[in-house]
Amino acid sequence: MNIFIMGAPGSGKGTVSSRIKDKYNLNHISTGDIFRKNLSENTPLGIQAKEYMESGRLVPDELTNAMVSDYLKSLPDAKNGYLLDGYPRTLAQAKAFEALTDGSDQAVDLVLSMDVPKEVLTKRITGRRICKGCGEIYNVYYKAPANEGVCDICGQELSQRKDDNEDSLKVRLDEYAANTEPVIGYYDDKDMVAHINADQSMEDIWSFIQKTIDEK
Ligand SMILES: [Zn+2]
Structure with missing residues (x-):
């Protein structure tokens, strides 16, 4: 195939x-x-x-x-x-x-x-945040961390990839x-x-x- x-x-x-x-x-x-x-x-x-x-x-x-x-x-x-x-x-x-x-x-x-749909793609990409410590991926729309900007797992800061705007x-x-x-x-x-x-x-x-x- x-x-x-x-x-x-x-x-x-x-x-x-x-x-x-x-x-x-x-x-x-x-x-x-x-x-x-x-x-x-x-x-x-x-x-x-x-x-x-x-x-x-x-x-x-x-x-x-x-x-x-x-x-x-x-x-x-x-x-x-x-x-x-x-x-x-x-x-x-x-x-x-x-x-x-x-x-x-x-x-x-x-x-x-x-x-x-384009609106969904936009939320998936622009909402993506990545933990600088353990690499866990979050999304502010679909999978937000308990505390904004902070990783649930390791407590380190979350960041956004440069192209994810x-x-x-x-x-x-x-x-x-x-x-x-x-x-x-x-x-x-x-x-x-x-x-x-x-x-x-x-x-x-x-x-x-x-x-x-x-x-x-
Ligand atoms: Zn982490």
């Missing part, structure tokens, strides 16, 4: 991805991992990508696609299929990947879209809406998308996802 998982920041995509990977024994791949591997091993594709990155240009979709495809082929247990996270990020990547894999055992079978989030959500939502629409037209109501408990989300994958 080959799966793409899509979701905006704060959608719970990371948690769900690790559960899917563990239960279905899929290769969990993020494009970040693939880039790092090619760069550190100085592969021909990595060397090309480095030239773009060092001159401050975007790595072209064709290069990203070729790296993803090579990476999938290089996996020792590629037969188990994959869970691709953060890719395809644009419609051009989706179409190129399709051209590269259509009819092969690397073609995608299912697209999971983690759907959460409304302005940074807006940039990321706009980028997602402009680039990735058209990708979901593209697979919607092919009837390949399972839309997950990700504004419910993780247990409910997880049972829906297992049912979706098992029935596929």
Whole structure:
């Protein structure tokens, strides 16, 4: 089974991805991992990508696609299929990947879209606070500490990540809406998308996802 998982920041995509990977024994791949591997091993594709990155240009979709495809082929247990996270990020990547894999055992079978209303994403991200001592994560809207700004477990001060503010989030959500939502629409037209109501408990989300994958 080959799966793409899509979701905006704060959608719970990371948690769900690790559960899917563990239960279905899929290769969990993020494009970040693939880039790092090619760069550190100085592969021909990595060397090309480095030239773009060092001159401050975007790595072209064709290069990203070729790296993803090579990476999938290089996996020792590629037969188990994959869970691709953060890719395809644009419609051009989706179409190129399709051209590269259509009819092969690397073609995608299912697209999971983690759907959460924007107001909920905003509360999840901007409300997040992290303990400087033990790393416990709180949320001022959903999981507030007993005393404001203080960790329940270790008593140390809570802090907010620099990017967890409304302005940074807006940039990321706009980028997602402009680039990735058209990708979901593209697979919607092919009837390949399972839309997950990700504004419910993780247990409910997880049972829906297992049912979706098992029935596929
Ligand atoms: Zn703590």
